[in-house]
Amino acid sequence: MKLYYSPGACSLASHIILNEINVDFDLEKVDLKTHITEKGTNYYQINPKGYVPALEINPGLILTENVAILPFLAQHDPKQDLIPPSGLGRAKVLEWLGYLNSELHDAYSVFFGAPLTDDAKQKAYAELDRLLTYIDQAIVASGNEYLVDDNFGPADAYLFVLTNWSNLIKHDLTPFQNVVALRKKVAARQSVQIAMRDEGLIP
Template structure:
């Protein structure tokens, strides 16, 4: 398999899960501004949508969108810990991925387009806070180590990656104790350390 990625982008979640399932895979960096890969390929020819991640499963067979890629990878976990094979547990993972992808990701994405004025930033921060407060309240109520039961999974990886963006946009994440506790646990995982080091995010 090959993962097309941009350092620190949402493709980092797939990078983490690939490390978790301990399979051989290649990485190819994508410049989203020029839509070319590090090997000089036209990225639109690989993924016509133009953004990351894209997972090449076999030559010519490419899967896009985190809500599809993350469960696909997680189901290849030899321990069967990352995602339940069926039933309510699997549905809960997909529910979190849907929320993170359609709501939280979009709220952060506002800051990565044009330059925002002060009022727009204030509204943007407020929307992120509103969505993260839902996650914070949930984590405070449940007696589990992660978003779904006591097993790390793709939703935890995705939440970790999205909330990493708070620092780059000047958003105050310190008020969310439960989220930060979860982030600390996730950050310590070997799969996360390797992925972030490979992408040049930590030394």
């Protein structure tokens, strides 16, 4: 398999899960401004949507979108800890991935487009806080170690990556103590440390 990624982008979640399942894979960095890969390929020829991640499963067979790639990779976990094979447990993972993708990801994305006015920025911060308040309270209500159960999974990787962007936009996460605690557990995983080093995000 090959993962097309941009350092620190949402493709980092797929990179983390690839490390978790301990398979051989290649990485190819994409410049999202020029849409040229590090090997000089026009990225639109690989993924016409133009954004990451894209997972090449076999030559010419490409899967895109986090909500598809993350459970696809997680189901290859030999321990079957990353995602339940079926039933309500699997549905809860997909529920979280859908929420993170459609709500939290979009709420962060507005900061990376055209420059925001001060008023628009404050409204965008408030929307982030609203979404993170829900997540923070859901973690408490569940009584679980992670978002779905007591096992780390793809939704946790995705939440970790998205909330990393708070550092880039000067957004304070400290009010969300349960989110911060979950982030610390995720950050300590070897799969995460390796992925972040490989992408040049940490020494």
